[in-house]
Amino acid sequence: MDVASRMYVHEQRPRERLAALGAHALSDTELLALLLGAGRRGQSVTDVAAQLLGQSNGLPGLARRSTRALVQLDGLGPAKAARLCAAFELGVRALRPADLGAPLLDSRAVFVRYGRALAHAPTERFWVISLDAKNRPKAATEVARGGRTNCQVDAAEVFRCLVADSAAHAVVLHNHPSGDPAPSADDLSLTERLCRAGELLEIRILDHLIVGHGRYTSLRDEGLWPSP
Numbered sequence: 001m002d003v004a005s006r007m008y009v010h011e012q013r014p015r016e017r018l019a020a021l022g023a024h025a026l027s028d029t030e031l032l033a034l035l036l037g038a039g040r041r042g043q044s045v046t047d048v049a050a051q052l053l054g055q056s057n058g059l060p061g062l063a064r065r066s067t068r069a070l071v072q073l074d075g076l077g078p079a080k081a082a083r084l085c086a087a088f089e090l091g092v093r094a095l096r097p098a099d100l101g102a103p104l105l106d107s108r109a110v111f112v113r114y115g116r117a118l119a120h121a122p123t124e125r126f127w128v129i130s131l132d133a134k135n136r137p138k139a140a141t142e143v144a145r146g147g148r149t150n151c152q153v154d155a156a157e158v159f160r161c162l163v164a165d166s167a168a169h170a171v172v173l174h175n176h177p178s179g180d181p182a183p184s185a186d187d188l189s190l191t192e193r194l195c196r197a198g199e200l201l202e203i204r205i206l207d208h209l210i211v212g213h214g215r216y217t218s219l220r221d222e223g224l225w226p227s228p
Contacts, residue, residue, distance in 0.1 A: 028059045048075040063088045064122040103135040107218035115211040118175035124151035126174040130165035173209035181212035192226040
């Protein structure tokens with residue numbers, strides 16, 4: 001078997017394993033290889049995938065890269081970088097719960113249901129969860145998206161969504177791409193503004209969660225909630 005034939009068989013293995021065993025049985029390298037589709041001259045797609053993961057300290061690091069940063073990696077062009085960004089975004093959206101019925105009784109429930117989808121987002125995203133009078137979610141809306149270090153949130157947009165959803169209560173949350181969920185002074189100031197506006201509109205803001213990598217900070221749980 002010549003070199004080209006051996007490389008072709010090698011590149012087909014992840015697809016064959018997927019068909020036989022299911023996606024859960026494949027390694028990060030194999031799954032990434034399937035998304036890339038093809039290698040480059042003298043290098044199999046599996047080798048390219050392994051190299052990309054090595055350059056990014058694994059899959060979470062790769063997922064946090066912007067499209068522009070992905071294009072700069074050796075082995076990726078604009079088309080493959082766009083394909084990866086689309087795949088990572090689909091993963092985030094797939095984690096958004098379809099069942100909004102069960103009430104949110106504490107910050108842990110909010111993090112499990114919504115925060116995990118934000119944990120590895122490469123830029124800051126700010127979500128508003130509209131709740132009814134029994135704390136059952138009515139809608140989850142992303143109202144702002146920023147850069148790696150900040151996100152400009154318009155309080156009017158937050159309450160426009162809440163009024164449209166006929167919300168009685170709300171929880172807000174956003175992520176810190178750095179992975180550290182410690183609140184900033186801006187986070188505390190924004191929380192106070194939202195609470196004050198909520199009092200005027202009779203829509204109570206129950207909590208503000210800041211999501212890091214696998215963990216979170218609840219401003220209410222940490223005693224950082226604005227005074228009435």
